[in-house]
Each structure stands twice: as C-alpha cells, then as structure tokens.
Amino acid sequence: MTGPVLVYQLPEELLAGPAAGIVAAAGQAEDAGVHALLLGDRPAARPGRAAPPAAVVTASMLAVRTRRIGLVVDAAPAYCEPYNLARMLASLDHISGGRAGWRMAAGPDPEADANHHREDYDPAGAREARTVEFPPLLRDLWDTWEDGAFVHEKDTGRFIDPDRVHVLDHVGPTLQVRGPLNLARPPQGHPVMLAPAGEPLLAAEADVLVTGAPERAVAADRPLLGTVTPFVAETAERARELHAAAGAPPSDEGNAVLTGDPVQVAGQLAAWADRTPLDGFVLRLPLPGSAEAFTDLVLPELRAAGHCSGAPGAGTLREQLGLARPANRIAARLATAGAKRS
C-alpha cells in the first residue's frame, strides 16, 4: 500500500438524499483512490429527520455503480439472523466482485431494541454472547460451499460437486444453524470483517480493527484504523465556521475532530500516519459536502506529500488492505479429522 488506508464514512444527510448524489460521491471517492466507503446503519428513528436507507441496500446500488472501491456496511447481530446476514454480505461480495466488508456493531441501543422485540427474542437479552458468536458462525456459513463447488457442466449435467458442500450443524450458546448456506462461497472467501479495537472478544475475530482518536492508538497484529472527523475548507477560518455551525463537536475517545485548511488537515493526517501504529483512517465525514471537500482539497495535499497514491486501487478489498484470502475452515477441519482417522 502507498500511504494510509482511507475509508470514507459518508454523512447521513448525503445517504438519506437522492440516489444520484450518493453515486456521485462514491464515484468521486473511487476516482481519487479512496479504498473503501463505510455505510452506517442503525435501525432506529432520528428525531426530526429521515434516516438513510438500509446500508446493505445502498451498498448493493453502489456495487453496480462503482468498480473498485470497497463497500463496508454496519450491521448489528442483535437485529439480524446469522443466516440472513451471511447471505446478504456474501451477495454483496458477489455483486461487487469481492469488495464487501462488514463492521460489527455491538453496543447497547435501547431505541433500536424497542423496534425488534419478538415473542421469542429480546435483543438486549443475550446481546454480548450473540455478538461474539456471530463472526465465526458467519465465516463457517460462507465456508459451507467450497470454492469451485458449482461445476455447471453442461455436457454431463453435473451442476454441483456434492463432495464440496457441507452441512454445518452449528449449536452454540445462543444460536443454532444447520446450513449449508444457499450461496456460493464469496469471491473474497470471507468479506472483510471490521471490529472495534476496544472490544477484545470481537477484535479477536476481525480482519481489521477500528480504534478511536489516533493519539491513543495501540499497536495491533492486524490492520488498524483510527477515527477522524474532518472539518475542512479552503481557509482555516471557514473550516472553523463549519465546525461551529455543526455544534462544535469535540474530540473524544471515539474520534479526533480535525479542523483546518487543506494543508493543516493533510499535515496532521500524515503526521499520525508516520508517528502512530495506525495503518489508515476512517474519515467520518460530518456534512453533506464533506466528502467532496475532503476529496478535492485534502487528497491532493496527501498525494503531494506521498501519503496517497492518488491512483484507484485494483483487486478485492482484501487485496487493497493487504489481507490474505482465507482458507476454507470447514474443509480444513474435515481434512484434519480425516488425517486423525487414518
């Protein structure tokens, strides 16, 4: 990778607006060499305004309207069935040609909980245990079909190779899923999983860790992204006005608020990239125009300083992040069991 990994978390106001605006912002980010978009998702009403469409739906639209940029969606295990989420993420990976990612949302959310009570299910009940059980279960579901299991042999009539599909029979503390999934293994093997660095049980399963303010970043054994909220404009004064108009949100543990002109903002990001263990940034773009401003004003400065290739990346999201394509876990377990038997 040349320079830090850049992930745009698009602002809700943009995502709740017309499709054309979302597609345009994604296209600009892609052309400027941004690695991935992060689409937030929270199934609860926002007071006084309409929320964006569900992230998986927006991501599917962007998958066919862009070519290279990664598409990471938020989803909380508390509000999904594992079989449903596994196939949604796998579908996004197929439709995008291997650009799907999932950021696990784990925190308590009483307002969203209040929309999802069923006779046999209370979202708050086993939230932590369920959230921890989800990621490895999803990996296993994606592995129920081995690569190449769909053979599609027109001449013989063999559609699949039955030896390369497996029942899972997962029985865990909170979840039971028999499998197999009704979907071919995703192009990336497993869509990229992102998790908060501060949640050890989730972090252990993640491919990429997301931490808060860059200054507090602690070195990790896998790609690590800091979280930055940039208010940027042609002049530092105008940037301060934007920040003030947005209610002057402060930096905190969860993110660093960065306000300044393009040179200041790019300089601070470059400094963090050089001096902290971070491999890149999740840029929480706070305003409808923030994506365009960051792309037009800050990225050229980063490029000039050698901190952004400026060229659109190629390959799957895993390849862009330097992550290996995972081997099939079920096939590996069966091979181990077979070796022990013989």
Added chain:
Amino acid sequence: MSERDLHLGLMFWATGTHAAGWRHPDAAADAAYDIGLIQEVSREAERAKFDFVFLGDRLASDPALQHSNPAQISRLEPYSTAMAIAAATSHIGVVVTANPTYSDPYSIARLLASLDHLSDGRAAWNLVTGADPAAAHNFGRDAHWNTSRRYDWAEETLRVVGALWDSAPEPDGSGARRIEHRGEFFSVDGPLDVARPPQGHVVVFNAGTSDRARELGARSADVVFAGPQPTLAARREYYADIKARAARYGRADHVAVLPGLTPIVAPTTAEAVALHDRLNALLVLDPEQEIGDIVRAGGIGEGHRRNLTSASEVFGVDVRGNDLAAAVPADTLAAVSEEGARRLAEITRLTRRTVDGPDRITYGDLVHATPAQLSHTVVGNPEEVADMIQEWFEEGVADGFNIYPAYVPGAVTAFTELVVPLLQQRGLFRKEYGGRTLRDHLGMAVPKR
C-alpha cells in the same frame, strides 16, 4: 387498449425454470452469480414493457436437488439483487420474496422502504410464509411451524409493516409518529427510521391456495400470484374466489391475479415442440433404485422424481424397464388411472403426440409428465402462445402472467421478441409505460396514511 390492462412479470430463476434449462446452448449455466447478465435480462424485460422482475427465494439449500430442481440450491439474496437490477433499469418493478417467519417486521419494512426509495418507487414484496421445513433448522428452530401459526405470524407482520410505513417521516423529516405496537408476537415502538416509501406502501404479492392464503391475499395483497392448478375449471374457480373474497373487503378492483406461465415458443409449432423435447432430453433422471432418496426430510424435492418407477406410480401402470424413446402401446395407455388420463391429455397438448396417432406418446413423455409442474406450460408458435394468453385474460382466469423462462437468457428473448409484439398488436399489452412506479404500471393509487 381493452378496459383491463394485461400485466406481465418475469420470474427470474438463474438456471431457468426448466430443470435442465441451464444445459441448453442458449443458457448461461452460471447465471446465478453473473449480476451483469441478471441486469441484462431485466433490461430485456423492460424493453418489452414488463411490469416487474420477480425474485423468488428459499432459506435453505438442498444439494440433492441438483438434477431435479437446481434452481433451489443457491442464489443471490433478493434485496441486493433487486437493488442491482433497479440500478440498471428505469421503469420495471422489482419483486423481492421475503419470509416473515424468519425475520422481523421492522427489518422487512425498512429493507423494502429502502429499496423503494433507491428504485424511485418500483419495489414489491412477495410475502411467503415458507412451506419448506428445512429452513427452520437454519434459524434455530427444531421444527417447522404449522400453517396456522405461520399465517398468524405473517398477518401480524403485515399489520406492523403497514403501520411502520405509515409511521415513517416524510423525506424532510416531518410527520413521523410512534406506533407502540404490542401484539401477540411483536412489540415494536417505531416510527420507521427511513422516509415513507415513494409508493406509500410497497406493493404486496402473495401466493397460495389454502384458505388462509386466499384470505390473506384477498384482504392485503395487491397481486395474487397463482400457482399451478390441475384444470382450467380449477383456475377459473381460483380467480373467481380471490375476486369474491377481495370484494368482501371492498378491494375487488385492487387485487390482480397473475398465474405463472412457462412459454416454450419458437417461430413454428414444430420448432417449439422440438425445443420442448430437447429440454426434456437434457434432464438427468433420478436413479430407479433410489425411490424416496430425493423425498427426504420433507424437503421441497418432494414430487420432483423423474424415472419410470415414479411414472408407474403416477400413471397406475407398470412401465418399468422400457426404452424411453419407444412408443407406449395403446393398450398400456388405455389402462392408466384417472390422474394418468389427465396427464396423457397434457402430454398431447404439449408434445402433440397422441395415444393412437401417427406420432405416439413415448415412455419418456410419461417420465417427464411425472413430477409436479411448477406452472402451466404452453408449447407453440407465437400466435398459439398469444392466443392462450388472450383466452385466459379474457375469460376470467388471469389478469396477466408471471412468465417463467425455461432457460436464461434465451427463453426471455424468445418471448419478448416473438410473443410480446403480438400482444401489443392485439391491444392487450402496453407499448409504452404510462408511469414510473410499479403502482403506476398496476394501475394502483398510493395509499393514504
């Protein structure tokens, strides 16, 4: 244009709806994961002014169905597929199958509203309750719920989903209100977070022949997707019954009945019959010695066996051990059961082969007539297919059809190029879209809050 408008949908099965459709030379064998091809087929349907593309679903996979029903093994998830189609088209509706038995009303309302927004009002929900017991095991349940419980659950889901769509804010954020639903199965505060769908309520499809299904369809659905019926009389009864039930809810003009239809069409009758024969010849038959192998665990493979043993059961005569290409003796055919006789008439209708004519029914024909049929099939030249469509449309059987292409994309092209122009010339089907939303195509107003 006649007073009523004919409606046409495209049932998208990546393998084609014929079990060997994917093996045809004009088929893409791996269409399930080729989103570019799925989009192109959808654009083809849009150029032909179809009302919608229909995406079925199944929440389980059974590899044992690879020869009898390969479409049931795998597919892309419908919401994302529908979005990818909508992003590549401008008018055609996109129908997502979603099963409330394995989801919750807030998620369904939100995903469908999202699709309706990003497609500018072209989304529909095909509500199914799941006849497939295998799905239960993928969702933490030991057993499949019975019909009564599934419909109780589905009806409450529908009420909550409708209330959520009505609770949603306008795009400017105004007008949202909580629903505070406290029902038998769900507790949902609301309001919906995303804006109210452009169509007000996303269009609802429902299928089914049971009393509960008919009642749900008549009361709550905009389109009833009619499954196969054994006789024309049964189809007519179904149509009249749905309309009568809908009338009791004051909705007689608000429920369209659309049966499935598999057209095997070619420029001449002889070519169409040859195409039908060719598709059947590509089928891999089930081994004779493994009766019951496919019918396992009550999966939906039931009724899909194809071999001479099964044919013997269905026709009530022992035809085992014969050459599939050989003509069946008239005395054997004279001894078939009542159900067998009905199927012999079907064989003649499809293949033009008869019990005693110069071109005689073969053992292979009996085998191919054995599994349960997915939809009504018509084999013929363009005029013959258009005649059948017109007859059903004008004689109280159908308001239109969900077209099942036997193979993809070839059979879609054949229907849109050969049959649709005839339907347009006859004034039965639109030459241009009259509006932009699926409700516009179906002639249905946006419901008030």
